[in-house]
Amino acid sequence: MLLLATVAACGGAREQSSRSSVALTGAGATFPYPIYSKWFADYARQSGVKINYQSIGSGGGIRQLSEGTVDFGASDAPMTDAELKAAKGPVMHFPTVIGAVAVTYNLSALRAPLRLTGGVLAGIFLGQIRKWNDSRITAINPGVALPATDILVAHRSDGSGTTYIFSDFLSTVSHDWSQGPGRGKELSWPVGIGAKGNEGVAGQVKQTPGAIGYAELAYARQNSLPTAAVQNASGAYVEPSVESATAAAAGEATTLPANTDYRVSIVNAPGAGAYPIASFTWLLVYRGQADSAKAAHLKAFLHWYLTTGEQSAASLDYAPLPPAMIQRLSSRVDSLGAGT
Amino acid sequence: MAIAPQIVTADAGTPPLVSIHDRGLGDVVYRGVILFFALCVPLLVVLVAWEIARAGWPALHRFGFSFLTSSEWNPVKQIFGAAPAIYGTLVSSAIALALAAPLAIGVSVWLSEFSPRSLRQPVAFLVDLLAAIPSVVYGLWGIFVLLPVLRDPVMPFLRDRLGLGHTAFFAGPAYGPSMLAAGLILAIMILPYIASVSREVLLAVPRSQREAALALGATRWEAIWHAVLPHARTGILGGVILGLGRALGETMAVTMVIGNRPEISASLLAPGYTMASLIANEFSEASSDAHLSALMAVGFTLFVITIVVNAAARWLVWRVERGARVSA
Numbered sequence: 001m002l003l004l005a006t007v008a009a010c011g012g013a014r015e016q017s018s019r020s021s022v023a024l025t026g027a028g029a030t031f032p033y034p035i036y037s038k039w040f041a042d043y044a045r046q047s048g049v050k051i052n053y054q055s056i057g058s059g060g061g062i063r064q065l066s067e068g069t070v071d072f073g074a075s076d077a078p079m080t081d082a083e084l085k086a087a088k089g090p091v092m093h094f095p096t097v098i099g100a101v102a103v104t105y106n107l108s109a110l111r112a113p114l115r116l117t118g119g120v121l122a123g124i125f126l127g128q129i130r131k132w133n134d135s136r137i138t139a140i141n142p143g144v145a146l147p148a149t150d151i152l153v154a155h156r157s158d159g160s161g162t163t164y165i166f167s168d169f170l171s172t173v174s175h176d177w178s179q180g181p182g183r184g185k186e187l188s189w190p191v192g193i194g195a196k197g198n199e200g201v202a203g204q205v206k207q208t209p210g211a212i213g214y215a216e217l218a219y220a221r222q223n224s225l226p227t228a229a230v231q232n233a234s235g236a237y238v239e240p241s242v243e244s245a246t247a248a249a250a251g252e253a254t255t256l257p258a259n260t261d262y263r264v265s266i267v268n269a270p271g272a273g274a275y276p277i278a279s280f281t282w283l284l285v286y287r288g289q290a291d292s293a294k295a296a297h298l299k300a301f302l303h304w305y306l307t308t309g310e311q312s313a314a315s316l317d318y319a320p321l322p323p324a325m326i327q328r329l330s331s332r333v334d335s336l337g338a339g340t
Numbered sequence: 341m342a343i344a345p346q347i348v349t350a351d352a353g354t355p356p357l358v359s360i361h362d363r364g365l366g367d368v369v370y371r372g373v374i375l376f377f378a379l380c381v382p383l384l385v386v387l388v389a390w391e392i393a394r395a396g397w398p399a400l401h402r403f404g405f406s407f408l409t410s411s412e413w414n415p416v417k418q419i420f421g422a423a424p425a426i427y428g429t430l431v432s433s434a435i436a437l438a439l440a441a442p443l444a445i446g447v448s449v450w451l452s453e454f455s456p457r458s459l460r461q462p463v464a465f466l467v468d469l470l471a472a473i474p475s476v477v478y479g480l481w482g483i484f485v486l487l488p489v490l491r492d493p494v495m496p497f498l499r500d501r502l503g504l505g506h507t508a509f510f511a512g513p514a515y516g517p518s519m520l521a522a523g524l525i526l527a528i529m530i531l532p533y534i535a536s537v538s539r540e541v542l543l544a545v546p547r548s549q550r551e552a553a554l555a556l557g558a559t560r561w562e563a564i565w566h567a568v569l570p571h572a573r574t575g576i577l578g579g580v581i582l583g584l585g586r587a588l589g590e591t592m593a594v595t596m597v598i599g600n601r602p603e604i605s606a607s608l609l610a611p612g613y614t615m616a617s618l619i620a621n622e623f624s625e626a627s628s629d630a631h632l633s634a635l636m637a638v639g640f641t642l643f644v645i646t647i648v649v650n651a652a653a654r655w656l657v658w659r660v661e662r663g664a665r666v667s668a
Contacts, residue, residue, distance in 0.1 A: 059627035083627065152515055157600030157617075159415075159625025181416065185625045188414035193517050193611050194600030196621065203483050208491070208515060 023297045027054040028061020028074030031099055031161045031216060032281045035318045036074070039309045047304070049297055058161055058185070065091070065284050071294055073284035076161020077185065078263035090287040092336065093262045094302060094329060095280035097310075098319035100245040101166045102220035103228040103277070105212045106205050107132065109147065110226070113239055115140050117231040118173030118268065118276065124212060125153055126176055127191035132210060140231075147210070154204040154213035157194030159185040162216045165279040169267040173276075214277075217245065218317035232276040233268045244275035245319035253325045262329075278319070288337060295336065302333040389643055396637030399630065407637060413602040415622065420634035422641060424602040428519065428612035429642065432594065433587035435523025435608070436530055441580050443527075444534035448576075452542035453564055464539060471532035479596030482525050487516035487597060495520070495609055508606040517599030520608040525593050530583035537579030541572040574661050581653040588646050591616040615642040 033055035040051040056064075058075035065073030066087045076099065084091055103121065105114055116124075120136050123129040129136055132146040156163045164185045171178040181187045195201045198219040205211040205225070217240050220227055229237040238244050251271030252264065268276045283302070289295035306326050313320040321329070399420060400407055410421025447467060451460055495514030499505035545568050553563035569576075591614075599611020600621060615638050626632050 057624035059625045062627055150513065157595070158621040159623075161625075184416040185627075186415040186622050186631075188412065188416065188602075192601075193515055194621075195517070196595050196600070200483070200596065204517070207488055 022050045022052050024049070024071045024294065024301065025052045025054075026061075026072040026074060026283075027056050027064045027070045028284070029058045029076045029161060029281055030055040031076050032074065032097055032318065034218070035097055035313055035316050038312060038316060039305055042309070042312070043301060043304055046308075047300065049301070051301065057159070059159070062284070065286075071285075071298065074282065075284060076279065076281045077164045078282060079284065088286065091284050092287050092332070094283045094285065094332070095249075095262055095321060095325070096283055096305060097281060097313045098245045098249050098266070098278050098321065099161070099165065099281055100217040100240045100248075100275050100278040100319065101162055101169075101214050102217050102225065102240040103212065103214050103230060104202065104205050104220055104225040105228060106207075106209055107147070107226075108209065109145060112144070113226065114144075114228040115231070115237045116228045118169065121230065122170045122174030122177045124151055125155070125170065125190070125192070126174075126180060127153075128176075149210040152204075152208050152211040153189075153192030154195055154201045154208075154211055155187075155189055155192050156197070156201060156214075158196050161185065161279075161281065162198070162214065163187065165267065165277060166214050168265055168279065169277040172265070172268045217241075217319075221317050230276050232272075232274050233270050234272050234274075236272050238273060238275045240275050240277070242314045242317060242319045244273055245278045246322055247271050248274035248276070248278040249280070249319070249325065250274075250322035253322055253328075285336065287335070299333055299336055302336070303330065306330050306333070389640070392636055392640045392643060396633055396635075396640045399633040399637040400640070402630075403634075407634075408641065411602065411604055413618070415626070415628075415631050418628065418630045420630075420637075422615065422618070422634075422638050424604050425613045425615040425618045425638060426641065426645065427604050428522075428598065429588060429614040429616070429645065431519055432522040432526055432598065432612070432614060433584060435519065436526030436587045437580065437584055439523065439527035440531045440534055440583060444531050444579070444583075445538050445576060447531075447535045448538035448542050449564060449569075451539050452545075453560075453568065464536070467532050467535045469532075470528065471536070475529065475590060475593040476596075478525055478529055478593040482521060482593060482597040486524065487521060490514070490518070490521055490524075491516035499609065509608055512605070512607045512609050514609050515599070515611070517597055517611050518609050519598065519605075519612040522594045522598040522612065522614070523608070525597055526587045526590055529590060529593065530586050533586055534576075534579040534583040537582060538572070538576045541575030541579070542568060544575075545571045574657055577653070577657045577660060581650060581657070584653060585646065585650060588642070588649065589616055591620045595620055615639075615645075 033053075036053055036055075040053055044050045053074075058077060061070075061073035061075050062079055062083055064070045066083070068088050078093055079087070079091060103116060107114065117140060120129065120140065123136060130151055131148060132151055133148045138144070138146055164183065167177070167181065167183040167187055171183045181190060193204060195204045195213075198215040201213040202215050202219065202223060202225055205213040215225065220240070227240050229239045232238050248266050248269040248271065251269040251274045252266040255270070256264065262280070262282070264280070266278055266280060269278070285298060285302075289298065306321075306329055310320040310326060403410070403420060407420060407422055408426065409423050410419075411423050412419050412421045413424070414420075447463075451464055455463065491514050495518075499510045499514065504510035549567045549571055550563050553567035554560070558566065594614050595617040598614060598617060600613055600617060601611040602613045602618070603610070605612065618638055619635050622631070623635055626635055
């Protein structure tokens with residue numbers, strides 16, 4: 001009898017400890033999932049606090065946060081005003097890393113990276129530029145022999161933050177684009193073939209001579225896809241890289257007001273080295289936290305990612321935040337208050 | 341839970357061979373439980389239909405009939421018309437059936453009538469194995485093997501060499517991802533369902549049927565065509581319906597090869613869209629209520645179309661059955 005009670009007590013204790021070890025749950029964006037899962041694993045090892053994250057997509061992350069079923073959300077696109085209003089309280093946006101979208105193409109004759117301006121890129125994806133030797137492309141690629149073949153556009157068919165960033169850039173630089181397809185995670189594409197996922201688009205481009213598509217930087221780098229140099233706001237042609245994406249955030253950070261909510265787009269950012277098709281991805285947390293233990297865990301983790309986490313971002317091809325922004329964000333973490 | 345009293349009254353109505361008391365409580369409970377299980381399935385279908393319809397109602401109400409007829413699907417402007425997806429679902433399934441049914445019936449006729457005994461089991465096993473391959477594997481195979489082969493040389497061959505490009509059905513550029521690719525993948529996927537049902541049905545045709553035909557002086561071919569296949573046609577049609585149901589609902593493999601373009605084109609070389617692909621592509625990142633509701637409405641439309649197509653096929657089976665009885 002005594003033995004039984006002891007066993008039961010032990011079992012009970014173990015159950016309790018395993019329950020309390022998952023301190024926070026989150027859900028949302030799939031794009032930063034590789035770096036987030038590394039962060040959460042590293043953080044659990046260092047602090048003993050487990051964070052459970054489900055990469056169900058940005059839309060799902062925002063929905064679950066609004067319903068209060070998770071402690072934090074994650075999204076590749078900032079919450080809209082309507083979504084903020086639908087949430088249970090004021091939501092704070094914390095940029096974590098910067099994602100860049102690379103333009104990839106299949107032109108076997110090309111040695112140097114293809115050069116594209118925002119206007120030409122919009123023209124291609126609008127179906128206004130249909131041949132590779134169109135004068136608008138050859139004009140910005142002097143000395144490059146471009147074939148007289150058709151351009152095949154490949155785009156994402158599944159809703160994705162990558163499409164949001166890409167269309168955000170095209171909407172910013174092209175009036176025709178913002179009046180036409182606009183910005184969103186899913187679009188009504190004027191031309192082209194829809195493929196599922198980065199791997200689908202990359203596969204379509206790789207297999208079809210004369211194809212052009214876009215994929216997130218990490219995917220393009222890990223699969224050594226050819227990537228185009230895109231003209232930025234200061235007129236320079238910049239290739240996508242971890243450094244040029246961070247430079248875009250640094251350029252934009254200089255223009256942020258002191259009371260910014262960080263729901264900002266950094267496409268076409270100022271700065272000579274800035275890659276123009278880049279965006280933050282955000283963690284979403286409620287400003288008011290009813291559970292003070294959870295609030296403390298959340299604050300501790302936010303501080304950790306800003307200091308320790310950011311250093312490992314580049315190892316997985318994610319661009320870290322610029323140092324000046326990390327400082328500003330650290331003081332913002334402290335404004336996260338317990339109680340509603 | 342109003343089921344139990346009904347059973348009791350039904351029992352009371354029929355003159356019992358043994359008194360209720362003798363049959364015992366066990367039988368009554370057993371019948372109740374069985375009835376409950378039997379009712380669970382239709383109840384589940386009704387519940388699913390009700391929930392999807394409820395969630396999709398705002399979109400159906402807002403766009404009305406144009407939801408089924410409009411070709412514009414624009415999540416940014418929140419205008420939703422599902423016509424290309426409906427068209428794509430029906431056309432890709434039709435291509436799949438047209439390709440798979442003759443092939444599957446051919447395989448099963450060979451297996452049941454011609455194949456040496458030693459080959460029957462291995463070949464049947466290999467055909468059945470096709471059904472065990474996950475659809476994402478079919479999709480990957482489609483992207484890396486089928487699409488490149490289709491783009492060059494199959495599509496140019498069909499279009500230019502065979503001169504099919506003059507018809508609207510094979511016109512336009514050949515990129516690979518297309519309605520044709522989706523139909524081909526689906527054909528391979530539904531082949532084992534049709535083949536395995538047909539094989540079992542053909543094997544169940546009594547020997548006497550064949551022997552009678554042969555005894556009347558029929559050739560082997562005539563015996564199969566006039567005696568065996570008519571005897572089995574209801575079952576074979578049942579297998580075809582099973583395959584059709586699978587083709588209408590298949591999602592992943594189709595999404596990976598169809599090109600996901602919401603546009604109605606007569607050309608089989610052009611990309612298209614299906615309802616299941618549309619939902620799979622957009623559901624996870626859909627955040628606005630209108631968009632979610634439109635996707636649910638697509639789900640409801642798919643549900644209704646599946647039921648209508650299946651009902652039509654059942655009706656066909658019923659007609660064939662009646663025809664067989666009349667002619668017999």
